[in-house]
Amino acid sequence: MEVKVLNTDLAQIKDEAVAITFFEGEKVLKGKGKQLDSLLSGGISNLIKSGDFTGKAGQVAVFYPQNGYGTKRVFLIGLGKKEKFDLDKIRAAGGRAVQKAKELKLKRFAFIYPDNLPAKFQNQDVAQALTEGVILANYEMAKYKTVDKDKIISIEDVTLIEKDSKKSSAINKGREIGEITSWSACLTRDWVNFPPNELTPTKLGEESKKLALKYNVKCQVLSPEEIKKLGMGALLGVAKGSQEPCRFIILEYNGGRKTESPVVLVGKGITFDSGGISIKPAENMDQMKGDMAGAATVISAGLGAARLKLPVNLVVLVPTTENLPSGTAYKPGDILTSMSGKTIEVLNTDAEGRVVLADALAYASRYKPQAVIDLATLTGACVVALGNVAAGMLGTDDKLKNRLKDASKKTAEKLWELPLFEEYEEQIKSNIADVKNTGGRPAGAITAAYFLKMFADGYPWVHLDIAGMDLEEKGKAYVPKGGSGYGVRLLIQMLRDWRR
Missing domain, CATH: 3.40.220.10 (Leucine Aminopeptidase, subunit E, domain 1)
Known part of the structure; x- marks a missing residue:
């Protein structure tokens, strides 16, 4: 159009x-x-x-x-x-x-x-x-x-x-911005809607590289061998059940000052989530092709920021794999060693998103970032709490949370803050490892975020649980049925306002 x-x-x-x-x-x-x-x-x-x-x-x-x-x-x-x-x-x-x-x-x-x-x-x-x-x-x-x-x-x-030509400059500027934010959101919609036999981790990496080249963004797509050298045992553990090789995607856009630390966006990239050995019910499992919505959102937002030539330095990190059951799949009871060195006791293989994000959050510390924001379709518990109206927001930095709240008001992409009280840590303590990957049903969205907090060391961090927001089931005024593109305009608006 x-x-x-x-x-x-x-x-x-x-x-x-x-x-x-x-x-x-x-x-x-x-x-x-x-x-x-x-x-x-x-x-x-x-x-x-x-x-x-x-x-x-x-x-x-x-x-x-x-x-x-x-x-x-x-x-x-x-x-x-x-x-x-x-x-x-x-x-x-x-x-x-x-x-x-x-x-x-x-x-x-x-x-x-x-x-x-x-x-x-x-x-x-x-x-x-x-x-x-x-x-x-x-x-x-x-x-x-x-x-x-x-x-x-x-x-x-x-x-x-x-008719008033004096307004043309402002209207045209708004039109140009709107075209790019919409393009970015529609890219996320495409990727969420694509079938999992087409959008594999390899394909997501290839598409990211192709678009990054087009818009002058640096892109690396790491292979399993390179991921192993980094010590990302959490990502590799989840990937063991699939014949599709995992990937770790890194985008870097430098629009700010050379001496300025970047903002890092991290997205969960599970291109199909069966639940693994802890397998999901068959009903609606097809929707799990959208479990990479967090990845699609941060990549699209990063590319949109580059197209808008925003004056920020930005890094996008995506751990991407399938989560499938097989004779080689990781199992309940396994212990994985993450890139940070912290060990993870696996109680439920369907809590894999937080496991792969653990390695990405540890990798983010290499950049000494100003801030890190991760997006993930992480928990059904967040949908129970907030429905299909708002994403859950949890984090360690009030200023960063306020930036996202301001962007939310401007874009109408709603979010709601949930607490991260220290008492929740008790639910994810393991008797034989540093942490376990699920704290049970009570406060499930919060304990999942608390798990991530343990790997988000040394920088301001916010987690957005976009489960319930990635798919539109009924259709709205400007959101047809299918992938919604939620979060893309939110992140771009936050980055546009970064220096204000």
């Missing part, structure tokens, strides 16, 4: 459809709404008076002009009550316009840039949110479909209409 900005009067719009937003209860039309209503011979005000369109959040009405106006259809999109407006409302409005255009089998439409938003919202931010909404809503995984593929509707271009 191409998103472009056009400086023209509303009377000059000629397109398959034009979308415009209104607040709930907006009975006296002003500005562009009033002008368009006049061009439509009072059609909009008549719809509002009749009660057929109220402006309620999420409402979409289609008006068909009969007076010769240059556009065949007008989409009226509700933003809800003005006092409750935030940027996600305009993001959702863009998404709903795309949904309606697809429903009507259109290829393109125009969107009248809003002029009735509260003054505190800057044009660049509004344009970014609107661009994200239309691109993210247009996403569809059609790569593997062969029947009736020609019937799949995809919007080819959206034109943002703004």
